[in-house]
Amino acid sequence: MGPLIEGCILGLTLAIFFGFGPVLFALIQTTIHRGFFPGLLLAIGIFLSDLALVTLCFLGAIQIINKPENHLAFGIISGIVLIIFGIVTYTRKIQLGTENNQNKDIKIQTPNFITYILKGFFLNFANPFVWIFWMGVVVGITANYGADIRSLVIFFSASLLTVLATDILKCFASYKIKRFLTTYIMQWINRVAGIGLVLFGIFLILRVLLKF
DSSP states (O other): OOHHHHHHHHHHHHHHHTTTSHHHHHHHHHHHHHOHHHHHHHHHHHHHHHHHHHHHHHHTTHHHHHSHHHHHHHHHHHHHHHHHHHHHHHHOOOOOOOTTOOOTTOOOOOOOHHHHHHHHHHHHHTOHHHHHHHHHHHHHHHHHHTTOHHHHHHHHHHHHHHHHHHHHHHHHHHHHHGGGOOHHHHHHHHHHHHHHHHHHHHHHHHHHHHHO
16 A cells, blocks of 8 residues: 555544544534534644644654653643643533524624634643654654655655544534534533543543552
């Protein structure tokens, strides 16, 4: 198989392997609560995060994170970031507009589009499992293709774009079911997503503390 096909297969593997992590909770919650475009921006942030991680791995910066003395700090910081995102998600109130609402004085603040991109970037960037995944892939693929820069670019472009495409599909599916959801159900989606992020953050912290 060529680098294009292999890259697509890797992208699907990443989408499935990490498909039930904090990123999925964030994608579904953001799309349902804010709309398809904010969910798309979140997916773009995740894509940029993966791109940055691949670049860092090639530059050798991953060695800093991979040092045993840095594991504790990195794991705790990553866990705290996820817990904060989880608490914010859990406590967010749902406000759905209605056609009969005549009160034009009420203004619902909408976050800037950069906020969604940064949220997707740091949610993905804070996950050490994604770091480990890309570290292993970069080492293995570099050993396989050697100095063939063209094949490396095709491989990683295909894998990253495949992940982005699957994330967009998740957003689209979430957007389509939005019309069937009530305020009560959407509030519970927020709570489940928030609890999931908090639990994942706690898991990361406990895991690194037990190893330390």
